[in-house]
């Protein structure tokens with residue numbers, strides 16, 4: 280793969296570490312668990328959107344854009360990382376936040392990622408749950424264009440074929456790192472939402488003929504819809520890469536049994552998984568994505584989904600800034616306001 284032919288701004292810290300989780304492995308009695316630290320991508324407390332934004336922002340600059348628009352849920356990590364990279368590149372950033380949870384408390388609406396969006400200088404406006412966020416962004420882009428600006432609209436999660444190139448590059452990084460460490464990876468597991476991470480990873484891993492399967496743990500949509508979204512974007516990403524047709528439905532697997540009541544709503548499994556990894560590994564997961572992803576991984580280990588000597592890599596997609604929006608979710612003895 281020759282990814283250097285796609286424009287990219289370099290803002291993140293790469294390669295991210297690939298480390299064993301010895302304590303969690305021992306606690307669960309195998310398989311051998313590893314963690315790929317994409318929560319450590321550098322900008323603004325890190326996360327998976329930084330890889331996508333390196334390609335998206337280069338595309339924006341190449342097109343002469345002078346203003347960035349994006350959208351997400353109130354506690355969007357994508358919005359926060361977009362605000363940070365726009366700040367770094369000196370571009371004004373407009374963020375539209377959709378109220379997907381209905382939470383009215385101050386922590387959820389003002390702390391965590393929302394605080395960081397504002398610290399990075401983004402303008403933030405809110406939309407009700409269920410709003411057509413793509414249409415809302417396009418309406419804002421028209422208003423700004425009428426005022427002489429050149430806006431660039433980034434879809435939710437940065438998930439389009441340009442953004443997904445970030446995870447094609449991550450696949451290449453991971454395969455190289457595994458070779459250097461003498462590690463045979465049997466499966467990669469991660470939280471999947473707007474689908475760009477899984478689409479890019481799958482496309483890269485297939486293009487490299489790696490034989491490494493990916494399991495996405497869904498955080499919002501049911502399985503059939505999530506797999507269809509990932510496959511569609513992976514097909515478009517493969518075409519953008521110059522390798523149309525390499526990804527097929529057998530490469531795309533999502534398990535959406537760990538969503539609970541809905542996007543951004545805590546589950547008991549998430550709370551337990553997040554506390555366990557915090558206590559055993561000193562690593563912070565997040566309540567919306569990586570906590571549910573880890574809850575799925577732990578449950579599947581209990582159900583003997585993996586072989587005892589498998590090497591399973593959990594891709595940590597970031598999001599711990601969102602913890603500060605959920606201070607009451609963790610049922611900690613003696614922890615009260």
Ligand SMILES: *Cc1c(COP(=O)(O)O)cnc(C)c1O
Nearest residue numbers: 356472473474476568596597598
């Ligand atoms: C956005 C996000 C995901 C999901 O990635 P997609 O590319 O949207 O599927 C997972 N974890 C965290 C922390 C995220 O912010």
